[in-house]
Amino acid sequence: MAKKCLEYINELNDYLDGEIDSSLCAEIEAHLGECQNCRIMVDTMRQTVKLCREGKVINLPESLESKLNNLLKERWDKKFGKQG
Ligand SMILES: [Zn+2]
Numbered sequence: 001m002a003k004k005c006l007e008y009i010n011e012l013n014d015y016l017d018g019e020i021d022s023s024l025c026a027e028i029e030a031h032l033g034e035c036q037n038c039r040i041m042v043d044t045m046r047q048t049v050k051l052c053r054e055g056k057v058i059n060l061p062e063s064l065e066s067k068l069n070n071l072l073k074e075r076w077d078k079k080f081g082k083q084g
């Protein structure tokens with residue numbers, strides 16, 4: 001059974017920092033190839049990290065942020081059922 005999106009998301013911080021095991025990195029990239037939700041998440045995080053490093057103030061539009069959160073939550077609830 002493949003890992004859940006949530007588990008990948010937890011590893012994405014390391015992935016974006018480049019401080020990640022190469023086999024795990026390949027695993028994440030394979031998942032990103034087939035999961036649009038996680039791709040959106042990575043793109044957003046990557047952009048945020050980039051702006052951070054450049055010392056810019058980040059203003060992720062509130063609408064985008066909540067839309068993203070809702071989208072991911074909905075999909076996950078549907079796919080995996082509510083957990084916890
Ligand atoms: Zn995913």
